[in-house]
Amino acid sequence: MTVTEPRPTNDAPRPRFVRADGPDKVTGTGRYTADLTLTGVLAAKFRYADHTHARITRLDVSAARSMPGVLAVLTADDVPDVRYGPFVQDRTLFARDVVRFEGEIVAAVAATTAEIAQRAVDAIVVEYEPLPVVTDLEAALAADSPLVHEGWESYGSADPIVRDRNDASFSSITKGDPDAAMAAADLVVTSRYVADASHAAPIEPRAVLAQWEGDKVTIWTSTQVPYDARAGVCETLELPANRVRIIVPHLGGGFGGKCGFHYEAHVAALARAARRPVRLVFSRREEFLAPDRRREGMVIDITTGLRRDGTIVARTGWIAIDNGAYTADSGFFPQLAAMHVAGPYRIPNVRVEAHLVYTNHQPSGSVRAPTAPQACWALESHTDELARAVGMDPVAIRKLNAVDTGAEGPSGQTYDEIGLQQCIDAATAAAGYGGELPDDEAIGVAIGWWPSFSAPSGAYVRIDGDGSGQIITGAQECGTGAVMTLRQLAADELGMQPEDFQLIYQDTSVAPYDMGATGSQTLFNNGRAVVAAAGQVAEQLKQLAAEQLEASPADIVLADGQAHVAGTPSRSVPITELAGIAAGGELLIGHGSGQPPGAPPLVGSSCVGDVGMAAFIAPQFSCHAVRVKLDRDTGVARVLEVSTAHDSGTILNPVGAHGQVEGGVLMGIGQALTEGTRYDDDGRQRNAAMLEYKLQTCADAPTIRTTFIEIPTPDAGPRGAKGLAEAPNVATAAAISNAIAAIVGRPVRQLPMTAERVWETIADAAEAAAQDGVAS
């Protein structure tokens, strides 16, 4: 094991790493989707639902269609009657008969200007019969609740999905005998925590531009998952994959919000109907309301049985997750949430049940580490309650119960080399945990985990006649730098420099499949593909060099732009010269994919609704220790310092890795303190704007210290790397909660822990203390 030096955020120097896309983005020459135009391009606008739950009784687009400048108006009648969805096929491109949330699309218009398109949208006549609105998670699960989908039984769904009425996906993890163990425990602690929904809020609102040439369509779109977007277009418009080309220009952030298939098919259908290119550019308000990718609200009940010495003997949990009106990629959320409520602890007896509940809210979907920040916040706040109940130090109770190498986790997985215990030690040491602090400050500690996602992925590597290289990859860069790091991997395989390679990426007609910028999987899987592809070219180069140097290919070493004979660096030939030779014969082309690592076995547990999330491939671990200062008079909490330690395996790009941790922490602070969607009684968002949905700013950023616990992990990504981008978002809110609770004397039970909620908790604590005084 090696522990890298802590690198404080703001001061310490870091190794030089120039991103291939950096100069474009920094100088403003980079082009994003909304910057693109085509001759004759039309503007698209959507007509959204006027109710959050209603039956459409009349839909009349004739006035809109006859407006000058309007070239296409589409409704459900104008596209194939296809229900889609990766887990439950409950969705259509346009509302059919019933609208189920405020951002549902009833019709789409393409016109010569955005203003005309908007006037046409307003001229569409829709009449409704309102239906009962479902917003409360517990009430929605009751047998007599109105249904969000009357026809739920007729929908198709993926095999492992367990459904019942408003419960779109149910999962449970059970191990041992939790009831008996709970009954025998010395102490039982029960907690309820409620998390509000929140948003990915990328800086670039999404945009889509589509153009047909004959029976083929090219779609430029701001997606994190170009191949998923292509699959969605093919499914809903009934086209073969080779007639749909998705190109992603520079992507202005995503944070999961641009995963999945969104509006590519709507815009392609408009362009086909109008016989002109069509461009859709979202406003910030639309970016808040319409996509099926907000972070899900949750209700979490946790009960834990302990022995007096702090050993956890049993845990039960009940989770309700707000699915919203449709099931995007949220089908796997219940099992993943259950894992996070069980937590990275050695618990012999477990039963956690989780429901994905339909409501008339915007649909939920993968936002950076879906379910984890909320579930970790609840579990780790509960863990501090356990510590208080048995009179133990919060760090000590974690050290006692947390998993370690060779230990068995709550789902029956036994872990290979992992570094959670080291993470706890490193983060708390960096934070100065245990030292003296003013009475309005405290350090809160939380631990988290997150799987690596194994998936097929492909890349080509080629070296042209002048010795310059190209990496043609299916991988998608959403800002993390993961794709940028691929140059380093190829260069290392070939003894070249990263700058020797151009990246050709984000074009589904050029590169082989990749899952996209989702699940922190880019380097984990595409890194493997690039190493494999570069490895083939390396073999070709060694063969050529062997002929030139009269040696065996096995003895050729590629380094510093040369091929040389092992042990005799002077017997060498430049790679550029070999490339020139190859250009006149067998070209230097490699392709790679490699076998994705498989899931580890689970022993002794049983899972209902098993979507494969109870077995963590190459699991990542983290510990965050956060120093918070609280203004008791107002409840305003300020995060002063965050000390993190992460086991994400081998770190391939330290600059990018630190950037991911820092960004994840800042996002976590927002989730902890200021970011939460507010709904009215009809399920409409009340704060769908940047002023009232409060992201953290640079001025709010604390000092962030990060230690990477680098343990080469078997069955992981290239060189023992695991994923990274989501893991730093898991434990920050939880650690902040524990710091606030340490100052106030009790946790704030609703996320975000806004100043007003903290102030109310302080008042409740004071009232309780006063009553205790009266009672004694």
Add this chain to the structure above:
Amino acid sequence: MLIASTLDDALAAVAAGARPIAGGSDLVVGARHGKAPLPASLVAIDRIAELQTVTETADGGLVLGAGVSHHVIETHPVITGHFSGLADASALVGSPSTRHVGTIGGNVMNGSPAMDTGAPLVVLGATVELRSTTGTRTVSIGDLWTGPGRTAAAPDELCVAVHLPAPPPRSGSAYVRLEYRRAMEIAVVGAAAAVTLDADGDVASISVALSAVAPTILAVSGLTGLAGRSVADVAAAAAEAAAEQARPISDLRASDRYRRHTVGVMARRAVEAAARRAAGETIAVPVNRALGIGAVAATPGAPS
């Protein structure tokens, strides 16, 4: 849109029905958010030199041209030194870019009850100079606002300057607001105070005004009887009076109950900071950052 190069051109355009626009940080942003469409007729007043000046009067007062930006206010040594409460407020507006385009005249005439500069202007005794093609009049700042987004100005009147009287000796002012983040924020509640100390260090005079707790900036009444009492007593009494007189609403930013409580806290802190400045202490602008009031102080010694 007319781009006026002289005040007379601007006044003529306003008389003809044009809406004046300087930074556009309320008008344009409001139009984008669907608050109200951009007026059909606009006159740009941002290039009129005489609206850009900060002039010290012979008696120690100050005349701020209506086009003076928040950035100028937050960095002008006379304002940060002698009219600190106003500088505290301008320094908290939006972001650096907002502060470069946003002007004092625009802020005042927009009439938002949540505006930051309003409360300090009230406690500093500001008057507003309104001019039209037919003449000039001066209105006390407290009489200017008639409701949220409404002023006593006639449609043909343009705000050309804000006048601040000379502060008395041994006086100081401060503006403090409750905020949930440290940039791009709007006051949840805010309070300004101007304090004059007597020779014993007790309070000789006190004035407090509040942001975002009433339809207009609210001047706290009934404080004159506090003269001669200690700063701590006055701060506590001002806090109580502020919480009592506030008429807050519940909205997305806060409940009325929370606003009523926190405006008292802000009032107390504003009085304390103003009194320290009155006693000669230099507290950097804005007080929110220097003392960590509202948002809590960062680590001592750390840049804030």
